[in-house]
Each structure stands twice: as C-alpha cells, then as structure tokens.
Amino acid sequence: MTEPEHRNGFGERIFNEYLRRGYTRASLKASTFIDNIRTTENLIMLVLAIIVGLLAGFGAVGIRAMIREISGFFYPGSGTLLDNIAAAAWYYKLLIPALGGLIIGPIIYYLAPEAKGTGVPEVMQSVLMKSGHIRPRVAFIKAIVSTITIGTGGSVGREGPIVQIGSSLGSTVGQFFQISSKRLKTLVGCGAAAGIAAAFNAPVAGALFAVEIILMDYAIAQFSPIVISSVMATVVSHAFEGDFPAIEVAGQHALRSPYEVGFYMLLGVLAGVVSYLFIKGVYSAQDFWEKKIRVNAIMKAALGGAAIGVIALFFPQIMGVGYDSINLALNFESMTYMGIGSDFVNGLLGDQVFWVMVLMLVFVKIWATSITLGSGGSGGIFAPSLFIGAMLGGFFGHFTHLLLPDISASVGTYALIGMGGLVAGTTRAPITAILTIFELTKEVSIILPLMIVCIISTIISSKFTTESIYTLKLLLRNINIKSRNEVNVMKTILVKDIFRREYSSVPSDCDFQKLVTTIVSEGLPYLSVHSQSDDAFIGMISIDVIKEMIFERDSLRLIAVASDLADKSIKHVHLDDNCSEALKKMRRSGFEWLPVLDNETHRRQIGIIRLQDIVDAHEDEVEKIDITSDLAAKISMQNIQHDIRFLEGYVITEVPAPNSFVGRTIKELEVRGKYGVDILSVKNESRYGRNIEAIPQADYTIHENDYLIIAGRAEKINLFKNLD
Numbered sequence: 001m002t003e004p005e006h007r008n009g010f011g012e013r014i015f016n017e018y019l020r021r022g023y024t025r026a027s028l029k030a031s032t033f034i035d036n037i038r039t040t041e042n043l044i045m046l047v048l049a050i051i052v053g054l055l056a057g058f059g060a061v062g063i064r065a066m067i068r069e070i071s072g073f074f075y076p077g078s079g080t081l082l083d084n085i086a087a088a089a090w091y092y093k094l095l096i097p098a099l100g101g102l103i104i105g106p107i108i109y110y111l112a113p114e115a116k117g118t119g120v121p122e123v124m125q126s127v128l129m130k131s132g133h134i135r136p137r138v139a140f141i142k143a144i145v146s147t148i149t150i151g152t153g154g155s156v157g158r159e160g161p162i163v164q165i166g167s168s169l170g171s172t173v174g175q176f177f178q179i180s181s182k183r184l185k186t187l188v189g190c191g192a193a194a195g196i197a198a199a200f201n202a203p204v205a206g207a208l209f210a211v212e213i214i215l216m217d218y219a220i221a222q223f224s225p226i227v228i229s230s231v232m233a234t235v236v237s238h239a240f241e242g243d244f245p246a247i248e249v250a251g252q253h254a255l256r257s258p259y260e261v262g263f264y265m266l267l268g269v270l271a272g273v274v275s276y277l278f279i280k281g282v283y284s285a286q287d288f289w290e291k292k293i294r295v296n297a298i299m300k301a302a303l304g305g306a307a308i309g310v311i312a313l314f315f316p317q318i319m320g321v322g323y324d325s326i327n328l329a330l331n332f333e334s335m336t337y338m339g340i341g342s343d344f345v346n347g348l349l350g351d352q353v354f355w356v357m358v359l360m361l362v363f364v365k366i367w368a369t370s371i372t373l374g375s376g377g378s379g380g381i382f383a384p385s386l387f388i389g390a391m392l393g394g395f396f397g398h399f400t401h402l403l404l405p406d407i408s409a410s411v412g413t414y415a416l417i418g419m420g421g422l423v424a425g426t427t428r429a430p431i432t433a434i435l436t437i438f439e440l441t442k443e444v445s446i447i448l449p450l451m452i453v454c455i456i457s458t459i460i461s462s463k464f465t466t467e468s469i470y471t472l473k474l475l476l477r478n479i480n481i482k483s484r485n486e487v488n489v490m491k492t493i494l495v496k497d498i499f500r501r502e503y504s505s506v507p508s509d510c511d512f513q514k515l516v517t518t519i520v521s522e523g524l525p526y527l528s529v530h531s532q533s534d535d536a537f538i539g540m541i542s543i544d545v546i547k548e549m550i551f552e553r554d555s556l557r558l559i560a561v562a563s564d565l566a567d568k569s570i571k572h573v574h575l576d577d578n579c580s581e582a583l584k585k586m587r588r589s590g591f592e593w594l595p596v597l598d599n600e601t602h603r604r605q606i607g608i609i610r611l612q613d614i615v616d617a618h619e620d621e622v623e624k625i626d627i628t629s630d631l632a633a634k635i636s637m638q639n640i641q642h643d644i645r646f647l648e649g650y651v652i653t654e655v656p657a658p659n660s661f662v663g664r665t666i667k668e669l670e671v672r673g674k675y676g677v678d679i680l681s682v683k684n685e686s687r688y689g690r691n692i693e694a695i696p697q698a699d700y701t702i703h704e705n706d707y708l709i710i711a712g713r714a715e716k717i718n719l720f721k722n723l724d
Contacts (some may be wrong), residue, residue, distance in 0.1 A: 042224075045183060049190045049225030050232055052173050056166030056194030057236025063143060063162055064241070070151025071320065082324035085153070085316045093153070093316065094309035100152025101305030104145040104378060105298040112141035117373055118156075118380045119146075119164030121473040123192060123214055128474075131181035132171050132188040139168035145378040153319035155308055155368035159199045160380020166195030166233075167214070180681075186225055189215045193226045194233030201237055202439035205432055206230040212429045213470065253416055254445035257407035261452065267396050267414065268421055268453040272460025274362060274392055275385075275425025279461070279469045281366045282381065283476070285374030297376065304375020311368050317361060318368040322387040326419070329358070329390045330412045358395045362388050381469055385422040393418020416441065417453050424454035425461035428468035495582060495609055496575035498617045499596045503608040506541075507532040508563035515562060519546055526593055528605055529566040536603040537595055539566030572597045575606075579614045586611055651717045652680070657706040658723040667698035675720050677712035 074096045077084030085093065108115050112135070114122045119142060126134045146161035170191030174184040189210040197206030207230045211223065255261075289300055311318060317325045369384040397414025408414075416437060424433035433454045438447060467475050505528035506518060519527055519541075529538045545565055571585035572595045585594055592611040598604045661669060671679055682696050684706050702708075710720060 045186065045225050046228060048173055048177065048179070048187060049228045052166070052170040052187055052190045053194045053229035053232025054236060055169045055173070056162075056191050056229065057198045057233035059139070059143070059165045059169060060162045060195055060198030060233065061237060061240045063147060063158055063165065066143070066147040067151050067158060067321070070147055074152055080324045081320060082317065085312070085319050090313055093312040093319075094306065097153040097305035097308040097312070097319070098302050099305070100148050100154060101301030101303070101375065101377065102299075103152075104148050105301040105376060107141065107145050108301070108376065108378065109298050112138055114138055115142045115145050115164075115378055116376055117378065117473070118160035118470070119378070120160050120213065120380070121470045123164055123167040123188065124216075124470060125474055126167070126171065127185050127188055127215060132174065132184035134168045134171035134188070136168065136172040136175075139165045139172070142168070142378065149372070149377045149379050150320055152305065153308060153312060154305065154372045154377045154379055155318045155320070155322075155365065155384065156372050156377060156379020157321055157381060157383025157386075158379070159196060159382035161378065162195035162199050163192045163209075163214075163380070164195075166191035166193075166198075170194075170229075185215065189226050190229035193230040196436075197230040198233040198237040200436060200440065201234055201241075201243065202436055203227070203230040203234040205436040205439050206233070208435050209429065209432045212432050213427060253413040253441060253443050254409065255449055256409045259407050260409065261449070263396075263400050263408060264417065264449040264452045265456060267393065267418060268456025269460055270392060270396060271389065271418060271421030271453060271457035272425050272463075274366075274388060275422055275457055275461040276464040277363075278366050278369075278381075278385070278388060278422070278426055279465060279467075279472060281370040282373055282469060283472055285370035287374075289374040289376070293375075301376040304371050304377055307371050307375070308368055311364065311371075315361065315364050315368075318365050321383045322365070323383070325361075326387055326390045326415075329394045329415045355395050355398045358391050358398070361391045362395070365391070381426065382423065385426050386419045389419035389422030390415040391418075392422065413446070417446065417449050420450050421453040421457040425457035426469045428458055428462065428471075430454040430458045493579040493614070493617050494575070495573050495577045495579065495596060498579070498613045499575070499607045499609040500613070501607045503528055503595075503605070505530050505605070506562050508538055508561065508566075510562040512560040512565075515541065515565070516546060519543055526591070527562075528595060528608075529562045530605065534603075537572070537597060537605040538563055539568040540570050540591070540593075540595065541565050542567070542591070570595070573609060574599050574602070579617065582609055583611075583614060650711065651714045652709065652711045653717055653721075654683075654707050654709050655721055657682075657702045657704075657708055660724060661702040662704050662706075663701065665699050665701050666696060669702075675712075675723075676716035677710045677720050679708055680711055681709040683707040683709070 071081050071084075075081060075084040075088055075092070077087060079087070114135075115138060122138075123134070126132055142161050142164050146156075146158065150156060150158055167188045168191065170187035170189070171184060174187040179187070192214045193206040193210035195206070196209045197203040200206070207223075207227045210226050210230075289304070293300060293303065295303065308319065365384060365388050369381065372379065373381075394411050394415040396418065397409070397411035400408045400414065401411060420433045420437040423436065424430040427433070430451075434447070434450050437450055465472070504518070504524050504526075506515060508529055508531055510518075510529075515527065518524070525543050527541045529541060530536065531538055541562065545567075567589075569589070570591060571589045573582050573585060574597060576599065582594060586592065594609050595605050596607040596609055598606050666679060671677060679696060682700065682702075684703055710717065712720070
C-alpha cells in the first residue's frame with residue numbers, strides 16, 4: 001500500500017468513527033430529552049408515529065417518482081409506459097432488463113443482502129427475531145435496487161419495497177430515540193402501514209396490512225399509532241400525487257343478480273388454485289436459480305433480466321408494475337390496448353385473441369415474477385397479485401358474460417373482484433384484501449361478492465399449502481411463526497414446576513371388584529398400576545375402561561386383575577421435560593394426564609401431570625409476560641433512582657450487574673431460581689450512549705457496564721443488592 005492510499009484509508013476510518021460517535025451522541029441526547037419530558041408514553045408514541053408516517057409517505061412518493069424517471073429514461077415516448085414498451089425495439093426489450101439486473105446484483109450482494117426479494121418477509125423476520133431492529137441502510141439500498149429493477153422492466157411490484165422502506169424508517173426512528181423493543185415493533189408496523197397507505201391512497205387497508213401481516217396481532221394495544229402513521233402517509237401522498245387511487249376504477253360495479261353469487265364462489269375457487277400456483281412458482285424458481293444456475297450471484301440478476309426481456313418480446317405487458325394493463329382490463333377496453341395484437345398472435349388466435357391472451361397472461365405473469373425474484377431482483381408481489389387477479393377475473397367475467405349476459409356483471413367487475421381474490425389467496429390476509437379493493441372503488445355493493453371470493457380463495461389456497469407467499473420464505477429459513485409464542489411459552493414451563501405428587505395407584509394383582517370400588521368411591525378418572533414386587537410403574541387404567549366392563553363385574557371379579565386392564569403403552573414424562581413435549585405425548589396417547597417417572601431409573605412413578613394444570617400454567621405465564629413487558633417498556637423510558645413498589649411486598653429497582661455475573665448468560669445464572677428475582681430489562685451505559693435490552697432473552701450475556709432492572713419481593717431484592 002502506498003503512503004497516500006494509507007493516509008486516505010486512515011482518514012476514512014477516522015471520518016466513519018466521528019460519524020458514528022456523532023450519531024451516538026445525538027441519539028443519547030434525543031433519548032434523554034424523551035426521558036425528561038413530563039408527559040405520557042402514549043403521547044410520545046403518537047408523536048413518533050406522526051414522524052414515521054411523514055417519512056414513509058415521502059419515501060413512497062419518492063419511490064414512485066424514481067420509478068417514473070428510470071422508466072422514462074429507458075423507455076422514452078409520449079404514451080403510457082405500456083405503450084412505450086410495446087413500441088420499443090426488440091433489442092431494447094431484451095437488453096434493458098438485463099442491464100438493470102447487472103446494476104443491482106453487486107449492490108445487493110455487497111451492501112444489503114436483505115434488500116433482495118419482496119422485502120415483507122424480511123420485515124416480519126425483524127419483528128419476530130430481532131425485536132424490530134432493521135439496519136438503517138436498508139431503506140436507502142432497497143429504494144435504489146427496487147426502483148432500478150422495476151424501472152428497467154422487472155416483473156415485480158413497488159408495494160413490497162415501499163413497505164420495507166417504511167418499516168426500516170420506523171425502526172430507525174425508534175432506535176434513534178432508544179425506545180423499548182415492544183414499542184419498536186409498533187413503529188415498524190407504523191412504517192409498513194404508512195407504506196401501503198401511501199401506495200394505494202388507502203389508509204384503512206394500510207393499517208390492517210400492518211396488523212394482519214407484519215405484526216400478526218389483532219389485539220395489539222398500540223393500534224392508534226399505526227392508524228395515525230397510515231393517515232399521515234396518505235396526506236403526504238395526496239399533497240404530491242393528488243387524491244387519486246393507484247388503480248383507476250371507472251363505471252358501476254354491483255351484484256347484478258342473487259344467482260351471480262354462484263359465479264363468484266367459482267371465481268373464489270379458481271383464485272385459490274391460481275394463488276397456490278403463484279406461491280409454488282415463486283419458490284420453485286428461487287430454488288431453481290439457487291441450485292441449478294451455477295454462476296456468480298452477482299450475475300444471476302442480469303441473467304434473470306435477460307430472461308424477462310425474452311418473454312417481453314411476446315408479452316410486453318408483464319414488464320414493470322403492470323398498472324396500465326390492470327386499468328385497461330378493469331375498464332374493459334379493446335385488448336389491442338395491451339399491445340397484444342402482434343400479427344403473429346392475431347393470426348394464430350383470430351377472433352378469440354381477447355380472452356385467450358388474458359388467460360395466458362395469468363400464467364406468463366406468474367412465470368415472469370418468479371424469474372425476477374428467483375434470480376435476485378428486488379420488488380414486491382402485491383402488484384403482480386393484482387395483475388394476475390385482474391386477468392383471471394377478466395377471463396372468467398368474459399366467459400360468464402358471454403353465456404349469461406342478463407344476470408352477470410361486467411368483465412371489469414369480475415376483474416376487480418379477482419384482484420382481491422388473488423391478494424387474499426397469496427398473502428392469507430383476506431381482511432386486508434377486502435379493504436384494499438373497497439377503498440379503491442368505494443362501492444358498497446361489491447362487498448358481498450368480494451368477501452365471498454376472498455374468503456374462498458384463502459381457504460382453497462390454504463388446502464394446498466399452509467404458508468402464505470410471505471411466511472413460506474420464513475419457514476425455509478427455519479422460522480416457524482405458527483403458534484410461535486404459545487410453543488415458546490410451553491417450552492419454558494417444566495414438568496417439575498407443575499406436576500402433582502399426589503396420585504392414586506393399585507398393585508398389579510388388584511382384582512376387578514376392588515378396582516371398581518376404588519375408582520368409583522374416590523371419583524377418579526384414572527388409576528396407576530404398579531408392580532407388587534418392586535413398585536415399578538406398569539400402566540394406567542382409565543375410568544372409561546371400567547365403565548365398559550362394569551356390567552360384567554360378577555364374571556370378571558375373580559378373573560381380571562389390574563395388570564390385565566392397564567394401558568401399558570401410555571407415554572410418560574420426566575421432571576426435566578417441558579410442557580410442549582408433555583402436550584405432544586398427551587395427544588398421541590389420548591389421555592388428559594400422564595405419569596411422571598423419576599429421572600434415574602425411569603421406572604418409578606413420582607407423580608402425575610394433568611392437561612388442566614398445563615393450561616393454567618400457560619395462562620399464568622402469558623399474563624406474567626404481558627405484565628412484565630408493560631413494566632419493562634415503562635422502565636425503559638426512564639431512569640430509576642429509587643425502588644418502586646408495585647404490589648404489596650414487591651419492588652422494582654435498578655442495580656449494577658454483580659461482578660460474578662459478567663460474561664455469563666441469564667440462563668446460566670438461573671436468576672429466578674437462585675435469587676428469587678426477575679430481570680425485566682438491561683441497560684448498558686458507555687461513553688457512546690445508552691443501549692437498552694427490554695425483556696432480555698435467556699441467552700443474553702451480562703456485560704461489565706450493565707445495569708439490571710429487577711423485580712421481586714423486597715427481601716430478595718435486598719439480598720441481590722449485596723451480591724458481589
């Protein structure tokens with residue numbers, strides 16, 4: 001390395017260090033300012049929600065403007081984008097998408113791999129696994145690569161990137177003000193809601209999108225900030241773009257006849273099947289490009305762009321977002337609108353070019369979007385879902401209207417309802433789909449057919465695959481969000497904490513008459529059977545077995561003994577097993593109770609565990625987590641100077657981490673078991689600022705400058721304070 005190069009590298013490192021320190025100081029001052037404001041936490045969240053909504057709104061407006069500029073540069077002309085693409089020379093259609101892929105490949109690979117793809121699963125993962133933390137650079141990188149992908153003809157939508165950008169902005173604002181993890185997730189939801197609201201001028205749909213898809217929690221306490229962010233983003237969008245929906249819906253759309261409900265039910269079934277094909281196509285293409293295309297990852301996006309160019313030679317409608325084609329389909333203009341009308345195609349299909357081409361576009365769009373995303377492009381699946389739904393509904397509506405014109409609505413109406421069906425089937429968010437289409441049309445009369453199609457599409461698609469187009473990506477990363485919280489809670493509850501030592505048992509040679517007397521007189525649902533010689537566990541007898549044989553007790557009195565009637569295949573658990581394992585064994589055995597055997601011999605019974613005990617423990621643990629989360633969120637917003645008494649005899653306080661704790665995880669320390677206190681939050685004070693870990697995980701490692709926010713009985717707290 002030459003001397004000038006060395007000096008430049010050294011200077012750059014100094015500059016970056018000063019930049020980082022400056023940001024940290026500003027963040028600390030902002031956090032301190034928030035702490036010192038004498039106001040309610042809810043008001044602070046509302047103010048932050050307004051900030052996030054404004055930023056996300058400007059971000060959405062900026063994305064749309066950038067897409068227009070890039071598209072106009074590469075596909076110049078005086079008509080719509082679709083007209084300009086259709087009129088472009090064949091080599092333009094072939095080379096421009098490849099050039100776009102060549103540009104974004106290295107940007108994604110080197111700067112932000114999470115900017116690849118739709119963006120929504122990455123936001124969901126940040127909420128589930130990282131408490132809402134998203135790198136600030138993601139918003140900038142996502143904006144660049146997604147606008148280039150779409151502007152050069154990539155077959156993806158802009159809504160997914162807008163959601164990821166809005167969520168990244170929400171996370172960045174929350175991290176800057178150092179708010180708690182729970183509130184940070186809410187701000188991520190605020191950014192997602194604002195993105196959808198600004199994209200469609202649909203604030204209600206934006207809020208429901210965040211709740212139904214991103215946060216996956218209808219009972220969220222912080223719903224107000226999400227709504228406010230959604231509204232603020234819509235206001236920004238209106239100011240710059242006007243009060244116009246993203247998709248132009250003209251004419252009257254209504255249910256023409258009660259008999260038409262049957263048509264919509266059939267459309268719902270078709271939408272569900274096509275939704276599954278779309279999900280399958282996207283991830284099959286992703287698997288194909290990862291395993292079969294053995295070229296440098298940087299070049300894959302360029303190859304994918306070239307493949308899109310080849311398809312666009314015959315079907316230019318698949319390029320870009322596709323709203324021009326959707327608008328024309330909804331308003332049922334001549335299919336020459338779509339640039340479909342090449343001499344070759346018209347000569348081949350003749351008078352049937354309209355509906356045959358519309359049907360073909362359903363599958364070609366699935367193919368094109370799968371290629372774009374699978375090869376490493378950046379963009380969403382919301383707009384492609386709308387495109388596919390519009391084409392499917394248009395084809396179905398044309399066919400229906402051709403057969404029964406007097407009782408069926410227009411082709412545009414079916415295209416509109418089909419859009420909702422595809423969104424619902426792919427995202428598994430029927431409420432968001434219904435509200436999105438409703439806010440676009442403001443037609444109350446379409447609510448019934450829209451609900452029918454969206455619900456049926458969701459059900460049919462779920463029959464083929466249990467995962468949505470978003471959650472399947474998480475599942476492939478070994479992140480299973482299905483009942484995630486409940487399963488995790490169950491795994492934290494051990495059998496030894498809730499099992500009962502008292503149980504009823506009989507020796508193996510106990511006769512039938514005595515069995516009946518024991519189980520009936522004591523009102524027991526079960527009896528354990530033990531070996532008479534060494535007291536080893538043999539099995540269990542259910543009262544149901546006794547009921548079946550009770551009328552034969554005279555003949556069985558001297559013949560049947562306990563060991564003959566015992567179910568020897570019943571599963572058992574040990575003290576160190578968790579309740580998740582116990583529940584699985586209960587389901588397999590069909591019993592609502594299981595014997596607890598000792599850990600050493602695995603033969604001697606020491607107790608019983610009941611299903612009701614597990615349910616009660618689960619409810620108590622969930623309630624405790626909710627209370628602790630709220631307490632930790634409040635504590636994280638302030639510095640504790642004195643003990644806080646929140647229940648009779650219970651205290652919350654802040655103490656420096658004992659020296660003996662440093663370098664060890666919370667799980668290793670067994671704080672609750674050994675010291676009788678709970679760690680609600682961890683603060684780390686350094687010269688660069690204050691970091692807060694609200695509700696730290698069991699694998700969190702205690703550091704030298706950590707301060708622990710602990711709760712417990714007063715006497716336990718006092719003992720803990722004296723630890724070294």
